[in-house]
Amino acid sequence: MSTETLPVYTKKDFQTDQEVRWCPGCGDYAILSAVQSVFPELGIPKEKFVIVSGIGCSSRFPYYMNTYGFHSIHGRAPAVATGVKIAHPELEVWVATGDGDSLSIGGNHTIHMLRRNVGIKVLMFNNRIYGLTKGQYSPTSEIGKKSKSTPFGSADRPFYPLSLALGADATFVARSVDVFQPHLKATVKRAAAHKGSSFIEIMQNCNIFNDGAWESLTEKEVREDHIIAIEHGKPLIFGKNKDKGIRMNGLELEVVQLGNGIAEKDLIVHDEKNHNPAYAFLLSRMDSTPGFPTPIGVLRAVDAPRYEDRIAEQIREVTAKRGKGDLAKLLRQGDTWEVK
Amino acid sequence: MGTITQSPPRKSKKREVLEKAVIRFCGDSGDGIQVTGNQFTNTVALYGNDLATFPDYPAEIRAPKGTLPGVSGFQVHFGSTEIYTPGDAVDALVAMNPAALKMNLTELKKNGILIVNVDNFGAGDLKKAQMASNPLEDHTLDAYRVFPVELMKLTSAALKELGLDAKSVDRCKNFFALGMCYWLYNRPMESTFRWIEDKFKAKPQLIEANKLAMKAGYAYCEATEAFQVSYEIPPAKLAPGLYRNISGNTALALGFVAASQQAGIPLFLGSYPITPASDVLHELSMYKDFGVVTFQAEDEIAAVTSAIGASYAGSLGITTTSGPGMALKTEALGLAVAVELPLVICDIQRGGPSTGLPTKTEQADLLQALYGRNSEAPIPVLAASSPGDCFWVALEASRIALKYMVPVIVLSDGYLANGAEPWRVPQPSELPSIPVHFTTDARGFMPYSRDPKTLARPWAIPGTPGLEHRIGGIEKQDVTGNINYEPLNHEKMCRLRAAKVEAVAQEIPEVVPAGDPSGELLIVGWGSTYGPITAAMKLKRAKGHKIGHVHLRYLNPLPKNLGEVLKRYKKILVPEMNMGQLVMVLRAKYLVDAQGYDKIQGKPFGTSEMAAKIKEVLQ
Ligand SMILES: Cc1ncc(C[n+]2csc(CCOP(=O)(O)OP(=O)(O)O)c2C)c(N)n1
Ligand code: SF4
Ligand SMILES: [Mg+2]
Numbered sequence: 001m002s003t004e005t006l007p008v009y010t011k012k013d014f015q016t017d018q019e020v021r022w023c024p025g026c027g028d029y030a031i032l033s034a035v036q037s038v039f040p041e042l043g044i045p046k047e048k049f050v051i052v053s054g055i056g057c058s059s060r061f062p063y064y065m066n067t068y069g070f071h072s073i074h075g076r077a078p079a080v081a082t083g084v085k086i087a088h089p090e091l092e093v094w095v096a097t098g099d100g101d102s103l104s105i106g107g108n109h110t111i112h113m114l115r116r117n118v119g120i121k122v123l124m125f126n127n128r129i130y131g132l133t134k135g136q137y138s139p140t141s142e143i144g145k146k147s148k149s150t151p152f153g154s155a156d157r158p159f160y161p162l163s164l165a166l167g168a169d170a171t172f173v174a175r176s177v178d179v180f181q182p183h184l185k186a187t188v189k190r191a192a193a194h195k196g197s198s199f200i201e202i203m204q205n206c207n208i209f210n211d212g213a214w215e216s217l218t219e220k221e222v223r224e225d226h227i228i229a230i231e232h233g234k235p236l237i238f239g240k241n242k243d244k245g246i247r248m249n250g251l252e253l254e255v256v257q258l259g260n261g262i263a264e265k266d267l268i269v270h271d272e273k274n275h276n277p278a279y280a281f282l283l284s285r286m287d288s289t290p291g292f293p294t295p296i297g298v299l300r301a302v303d304a305p306r307y308e309d310r311i312a313e314q315i316r317e318v319t320a321k322r323g324k325g326d327l328a329k330l331l332r333q334g335d336t337w338e339v340k
Numbered sequence: 341m342g343t344i345t346q347s348p349p350r351k352s353k354k355r356e357v358l359e360k361a362v363i364r365f366c367g368d369s370g371d372g373i374q375v376t377g378n379q380f381t382n383t384v385a386l387y388g389n390d391l392a393t394f395p396d397y398p399a400e401i402r403a404p405k406g407t408l409p410g411v412s413g414f415q416v417h418f419g420s421t422e423i424y425t426p427g428d429a430v431d432a433l434v435a436m437n438p439a440a441l442k443m444n445l446t447e448l449k450k451n452g453i454l455i456v457n458v459d460n461f462g463a464g465d466l467k468k469a470q471m472a473s474n475p476l477e478d479h480t481l482d483a484y485r486v487f488p489v490e491l492m493k494l495t496s497a498a499l500k501e502l503g504l505d506a507k508s509v510d511r512c513k514n515f516f517a518l519g520m521c522y523w524l525y526n527r528p529m530e531s532t533f534r535w536i537e538d539k540f541k542a543k544p545q546l547i548e549a550n551k552l553a554m555k556a557g558y559a560y561c562e563a564t565e566a567f568q569v570s571y572e573i574p575p576a577k578l579a580p581g582l583y584r585n586i587s588g589n590t591a592l593a594l595g596f597v598a599a600s601q602q603a604g605i606p607l608f609l610g611s612y613p614i615t616p617a618s619d620v621l622h623e624l625s626m627y628k629d630f631g632v633v634t635f636q637a638e639d640e641i642a643a644v645t646s647a648i649g650a651s652y653a654g655s656l657g658i659t660t661t662s663g664p665g666m667a668l669k670t671e672a673l674g675l676a677v678a679v680e681l682p683l684v685i686c687d688i689q690r691g692g693p694s695t696g697l698p699t700k701t702e703q704a705d706l707l708q709a710l711y712g713r714n715s716e717a718p719i720p721v722l723a724a725s726s727p728g729d730c731f732w733v734a735l736e737a738s739r740i741a742l743k744y745m746v747p748v749i750v751l752s753d754g755y756l757a758n759g760a761e762p763w764r765v766p767q768p769s770e771l772p773s774i775p776v777h778f779t780t781d782a783r784g785f786m787p788y789s790r791d792p793k794t795l796a797r798p799w800a801i802p803g804t805p806g807l808e809h810r811i812g813g814i815e816k817q818d819v820t821g822n823i824n825y826e827p828l829n830h831e832k833m834c835r836l837r838a839a840k841v842e843a844v845a846q847e848i849p850e851v852v853p854a855g856d857p858s859g860e861l862l863i864v865g866w867g868s869t870y871g872p873i874t875a876a877m878k879l880k881r882a883k884g885h886k887i888g889h890v891h892l893r894y895l896n897p898l899p900k901n902l903g904e905v906l907k908r909y910k911k912i913l914v915p916e917m918n919m920g921q922l923v924m925v926l927r928a929k930y931l932v933d934a935q936g937y938d939k940i941q942g943k944p945f946g947t948s949e950m951a952a953k954i955k956e957v958l959q
Contacts, residue, residue, distance in 0.1 A: 018822065018823070047803055047804055055813075072645065072648075078642075079637065080646065080652075083649025083657065084802065087653035091802050109638065109641075109642050315633070319628065319631075321629075327768060328767070333584075335382055
């Protein structure tokens with residue numbers, strides 16, 4: 001590819017002729033559109049993209065992207081993708097998954113993929129519900145969630161998906177929202193540029209089974225007060241009037257009103273490169289305390305060796321040391337004897 | 341290559357020539373029984389005997405010392421004629437403690453040789469073995485030729501000069517016993533010396549100690565009056581060639597390396613440790629210089645799905661496991677059927693259900709392999725019949741998977757996996773060629789178009805310009821591969837996937853029964869029962885009975901002429917280490933009155949019980 005010039009792609013090049021079968025009004029459309037807009041800008045030949053998914057509404061994603069695509073089985077996309085990436089490290093491997101797919105049935109594969117830091121980018125569509133199976137509560141549904149399978153409310157506590165990813169020592173952890181197109185595109189672009197595992201939680205509206213799940217964050221009137229868009233090197237400031245901030249108070253975060261002796265310099269300056277995941281972990285669950293905003297943007301982006309590179313390196317090293325394997329020699333290794 | 345060194349010259353003791361012998365070592369799992377057995381095996385193999393082994397060890401790594409559940413055994417049957425099984429009855433038993441004696445004595449022949457470590461027969465040892473009185477004193481052993489040996493004291497005396505701690509000295513006693521057995525069967529010690537030198541490279545003192553212990557054991561038999569006779573078992577007349585000793589799991593691993601080399605694509609193993617399959621993972625993890633990737637996944641589901649991902653990206657994806665892991669892989673096997681990618685799944689069967697008998701053998705996963713998936717998801721199934729055959733089955737399964745773009749299941753079992761036999765090392769020219777073609781031509785590319793002969797779909801790997809396409813588990817339209825839920829399309833696709841598996845039958849060899857081509861009885865077997873069936877049939881045919889033996893390597897699809905062959909015999913007997921699985925398939929498919937002969941004890945069939953069953957059926 002080095003001697004050829006890359007074709008100039010447009011969004012259209014990444015669209016397929018398949019009829020999109022999500023419900024009208026579903027947040028998945030916006031995510032598809034954002035990804036189709038970002039991919040042409042990445043400077044990567046189209047044939048290098050592989051999108052792997054599990055099962056769920058969100059997991060239909062690969063069918064609508066004109067790239068290589070693999071719609072696998074429920075929860076197993078990270079494992080399939082890991083095989084693809086180890087076998088062929090130059091590919092750009094993405095995973096499209098849902099909150100149930102990645103955190104319930106596939107929770108094990110998700111954490112181990114992140115732990116290994118395989119160079120796979122995960123788009124996790126979090127609608128806090130099982131969409132495809134028509135509306136059972138999910139591992140991200142709020143406690144007390146009334147759903148088809150929990151008519152009296154759910155009894156279990158939800159995951160904080162970003163906390164979970166950080167707990168698995170994920171090297172790139174971010175959050176965005178289906179309806180915040182510029183922010184979503186920018187976040188997807190950042191994930192694309194990251195070398196190791198990237199995990200983006202995308203807050204997505206399922207207008208059929210869980211409409212308005214994110215309304216309190218996304219409604220125009222409240223959005224500025226309930227969301228904080230964090231950026232590397234910038235202080236943690238939010239609010240309609242940009243007059244609220246977050247500072248450290250011992251080991252806790254604290255929301256403060258700017259003014260009255262509290263200035264910008266007292267606030268936390270976001271450092272996505274902080275190697276200690278504890279900092280990002282604090283951010284990832286600060287909205288569990290009333291009065292705190294929900295962070296969106298890149299919480300953590302640190303460099304670490306990729307799993308597939310280490311595997312390839314080992315093969316190179318051993319081969320350099322022993323020479324390329326000789327089958328005839330291998331078959332007769334150890335003690336042998338000749339029968340005449 | 342090993343050269344045969346002559347044993348040291350003997351004094352005037354008697355030497356008897358035998359055709360074959362069965363020796364069994366038994367003791368605590370901490371006594372080094374498996375090492376001792378393996379060394380003995382290697383030495384007799386290098387000498388040129390044919391052989392079969394049966395390592396039998398407990399599921400617990402170190403059960404409480406001296407107890408019955410902690411007993412580990414290793415049996416070797418070696419001879420100057422063809423050896424088919426590890427042997428029913430034991431000629432020489434080496435027992436390291438009372439528990440081992442208790443668990444193994446019933447299999448020692450009357451008047452058989454019994455070497456006992458008397459240093460371990462204190463009151464406490466007897467109690468741990470739940471023995472009321474000392475068998476060395478209460479006439480229990482009157483029917484045997486007993487050689488009581490103070491193994492610990494003698495080893496300790498031999499190593500006195502080295503100043504080792506008591507624990508290290510104790511660890512050498514198995515080599516003292518091995519030295520005695522080398523004297524007993526007139527075997528050179530050199531290959532074990534070499535092994536010791538390699539094993540303890542970093543600890544020269546232990547090299548010295550183990551060698552000394554072994555030499556002392558040898559010298560002890562030479563010097564004491566107790567041992568008056570030793571035995572000589574001349575080399576067997578095997579087909580000419582270069583031989584090595586090989587276990588089923590090693591053979592399987594080598595078969596896959598060979599397949600990847602023949603196909604010219606990298607091997608990817610996704611696996612999760614499980615007895616008795618882990619050794620294949622261990623073995624393959626060493627072959628990085630062959631470009632082999634071994635991925636120890638977080639569970640069996642990730643193991644198989646990562647292998648599917650690797651195949652999708654152009655590798656030979658394989659996964660290895662045993663029954664419980666096989667159960668976890670089930671859903672992914674359906675995916676492999678639907679996406680039509682090459683994949684080899686190895687099930688090294690063990691006793692079940694559930695955790696069952698993790699270290700014991702069984703053949704009860706046949707129906708799981710054939711049918712254990714949701715919906716219509718046919719998969720070719722092959723079974724290996726001996727440790728060395730595992731190599732060839734791995735190659736054949738890979739060849740079929742790559743040629744037909746299908747998952748293929750390989751069945752082995754605990755007995756084949758750990759058992760060993762002499763294996764003729766093939767020349768590279770004897771290996772099958774495995775052509776692989778990646779589609780690159782974008783003109784008219786359709787992901788589910790088919791090769792007219794094999795019905796295989798094209799293999800278009802990611803990274804190929806212009807061939808971007810989507811695959812998945814959802815039903816797809818014939819040819820285009822687009823999502824499709826139409827009734828007739830679904831039926832067509834189900835039939836196509838089945839026809840593709842059936843198409844394999846066009847090139848698998850027709851069965852030719854061993855023994856008589858028609859007659860009173862046909863024995864149909866599969867997998868590791870090959871040895872006992874062959875040995876027992878030989879006995880019965882020598883008595884004039886007309887018996888044939890078909891051993892099925894291909895269990896799906898079955899050989900085309902099998903139905904016709906079944907009809908040539910008056911009776912059909914199907915011995916299996918399960919409750920009658922193949923027999924059920926044969927009865928259903930061919931409407932024949934085949935009868936089963938089941939054994940589900942975690943142990944292979946013995947030759948004599950097999951012969952007795954044949955006799956009963958012939959009456
Ligand atoms: C093994 C298995 N179990 C259950 C299902 C049924 N199933 C399909 S999708 C799904 C949940 C999907 O939820 P989520 O991952 O949140 O995706 P969404 O549809 O909300 O995008 C379930 C339970 C299945 N397909 N496979
Ligand atoms: S059910 Fe919900 S998530 Fe699924 S397509 Fe419809 S709106 Fe979207
Ligand atoms: Mg969901």
